[in-house]
Amino acid sequence: MFKHLKRDIPASIVVFFVALPLCLGIALASGAPLFSGLISGIVGGIVVGIISKSQVGVSGPAAGLAVIVLSAIASLGKFEYFLAAVVIAGVFQIILGVLKAGVIGYFFPNSVIKGMLAGIGIIIIIKQLPIVFGINEEFDYLIFTEANSTSVVREYSQILNNISIGAILITLVSLLIIIFWEKVLEKKSKIFKVFPGSLVVVFLGIIYKLLVPQTSVLSISDQNLVEVPVASNFSEFISQFTFPDFSILGSLEIWVIAFTIAVVASLETLLSVEATDKLDPEKRVTPTNRELVAQGTGNIISGFIGGLPITQVIVRSSANIQSNNKTKLSGILHGFLLLISIIALPKLLNLIPLSVLAAILLVVGFKLTKPSSIKTIVKQGMYQYVPFFVTVLGIVVFDLLKGIGMGLGIGLLFVLYKSYKNSHFLHKEESENKDKVHKTVINMAEEVTFFNKGALLRELSKIEENSIVELKFDKTVFVDMDIMDIIEDFAENTTHNNVEVKISFNGKIYNEASNARKILASITK
Structure with a gap:
């Protein structure tokens, strides 16, 4: 030294x-x-x-x-x-x-x-x-x-x-x-x-x-x-x-x-x-x-x-x-x-x-x-400037701890919202099966947690009669137990609507979606 x-x-x-x-x-x-x-x-x-x-x-x-x-x-x-x-x-x-x-x-x-x-x-x-x-x-x-x-x-x-x-x-x-x-x-x-x-x-x-x-x-x-x-x-x-x-x-x-x-x-x-x-x-x-x-x-x-x-x-x-x-x-x-x-x-x-x-x-x-720093944050979009301004307002009006808490709370809500939106990617196509009208393919995210329950339930509720639903887990490494329950319940409750639910992973297709818990546990372990 x-x-x-x-x-x-x-x-x-x-x-x-x-x-x-x-x-x-x-x-x-x-x-x-x-x-x-x-x-x-x-x-x-x-x-x-x-x-x-x-x-x-x-x-x-x-x-x-x-x-x-x-x-x-x-x-x-x-x-x-x-x-x-x-x-x-x-x-x-x-x-x-x-x-x-x-x-x-x-x-x-x-x-x-x-x-x-x-x-x-x-x-x-x-x-x-x-x-x-x-x-x-x-x-x-x-x-x-x-x-x-x-x-x-x-x-x-x-x-x-x-x-x-x-x-x-x-x-x-x-x-x-x-x-x-x-x-x-x-x-x-x-x-x-x-x-x-x-x-x-x-x-x-x-x-x-x-x-x-x-x-x-x-x-x-x-x-x-x-x-x-x-x-x-x-x-x-x-x-x-x-x-x-x-x-x-x-x-x-x-x-x-x-x-x-x-x-x-x-x-x-x-x-x-x-x-x-x-x-x-x-x-x-x-x-x-x-x-x-x-x-x-x-x-x-x-x-x-x-x-x-x-x-x-x-x-x-x-x-x-x-x-x-x-x-x-x-x-x-x-x-x-x-x-x-x-x-x-x-x-x-x-x-x-x-x-x-x-x-x-x-x-x-x-x-x-600095006004220039604030301008940069505003340009980065609402996911950045809303927690920023909430934190500033909370600190000035209340105190430092409350302001940070308010900013973190808003930030967490945005994370939950983005997680809700980004749980999957969905597209529809005509079914090759003559008995089925549509085929809906849902590509699941890398991690699917209970935060994504609402988004998945929303998409499944739109599934029409006489169609095929394929849930693809090619990129998935973790699936929450809540998601498994939703898939199992959906597969069991839609048989009367002639809806066929499949689970696919790396090209392999599992037709028994009513056993989603067992299937997903094996492919994501």
């Missing part, structure tokens, strides 16, 4: 520059202490980096969990209770890894996953609006649903009175710089990739705060700045860490929240692993079960010392790859650089305007909700 320091050290510096503003911004979006975002970044870099076998992946707080964290802290009513949920979630993840559940990501449709990311992006954008305008007080972004219009007018009047011109200005300038940096400058020179636009706007925000007088209408108030604890000695530094309160373990709610965090964090990690392995120039494959154990260990430690939930993050991982890292040492070193920054530079961090972080998060939210 230490043989490639010339490539891993520069890469670690780039990842640090990317991670620092994101750790603070995601903590802000999560409604958690900003210090907790830095803690999770440190643990994700050092602890997860050491245990994981991914050579390019970088872990830390993720935007995808911000909505869960925000609602969980509000629901539990105490940050220490939430930390207990993070620890339990880590235990769940280790169990998933031991049980070899690293394939869990394959069981979520892409439409639901993309809907989850888009829904999270929309909520991140909405939650930044008060900070963009320099408003410190929390307000309900769905307040327009209230019946009392007077209270709505009063609420928004209060918001308008508290707007900060300086916060709006620094947000707009930060957005323009980040967009210009990514769209233009990074394409012209590699040096602009070493120092990302998000880091540049952080430094410009600090300079703005120092240069603009507090008496100016364009100033940024102290309440609109980052607030990281400043320690004068080592014992004070240790005292800044928050520890979980496990007295709530008797509550069902904390177990539900912990399970939700474990599932979503694992899913986001596995999706990131899949993406980063594809981006890795050396095409190394990350053991997913080991990754779940690493992430679980990281979440246990992060929860124990006051950090946010951790996942492998595609933004930091891709920055690591683009910086030509060679081994996982670059991710580990970026964690140490974050640790050094909160020890040596807390006063500097406390000069960063929150509106700068809001601008960074607006860009993150937009990337999760």
Whole structure:
């Protein structure tokens, strides 16, 4: 691991520059202490980096969990209770890894996953609006649903009175710089990739705060700045860490929240692993079960010392790859650089305007909700865009878990419908038998389950008198017992209509369809 320091050290510096503003911004979006975002970044870099076998992946707080964290802290009513949920979630993840559940990501449709990311992006954008305008007080972004219009007018009047011109200005300038940096400058020179636009706007925000007088209408108030604890000695530094309160373990709610965090964090990690392995120039494959154990260990430690939930993050991982890292040492070193920054530079961090972080998060939210991505999904047809929009709507209106559940439910209904439609192929032809008018040939699918009962019954009910029905199982490898029962019942009940039922397999014809159970069991075993 230490043989490639010339490539891993520069890469670690780039990842640090990317991670620092994101750790603070995601903590802000999560409604958690900003210090907790830095803690999770440190643990994700050092602890997860050491245990994981991914050579390019970088872990830390993720935007995808911000909505869960925000609602969980509000629901539990105490940050220490939430930390207990993070620890339990880590235990769940280790169990998933031991049980070899690293394939869990394959069981979520892409439409639901993309809907989850888009829904999270929309909520991140909405939650930044008060900070963009320099408003410190929390307000309900769905307040327009209230019946009392007077209270709505009063609420928004209060918001308008508290707007900060300086916060709006620094947000707009930060957005323009980040967009210009990514769209233009990074394409012209590699040096602009070493120092990302998000880091540049952080430094410009600090300079703005120092240069603009507090008496100016364009100033940024102290309440609109980052607030990281400043320690004068080592014992004070240790005292800044928050520890979980496990007295709530008797509550069902904390177990539900912990399970939700474990599932979503694992899913986001596995999706990131899949993406980063594809981006890795050396095409190394990350053991997913080991990754779940690493992430679980990281979440246990992060929860124990006051950090946010951790996942492998595609933004930091891709920055690591683009910086030509060679081994996982670059991710580990970026964690140490974050640790050094909160020890040596807390006063500097406390000069960063929150509106700068809001601008960074607006860009993150937009990337999760790209119109071009939505357009692509719509073009793929209703089987893709219906679960996508249902998931987005469910997340924005209700919560993340309900939104994912709604999307999966719609996806499952589509699977059942497609299975219902694709159980067989049917065609009719004139019968060569003079006693029979028609011959109906039904080619059965590779697998015929109870999902296909309705479709098969529908076709059999259309069979006319004095005809032949041939059920072809040439490609079939599995037939459900329910299907066998249907064929047997049909063969027995249609003899009075002069309907002859045959079963064929690889050219061999069985005329005793009333014994379908025995015949099908022998040809599909």
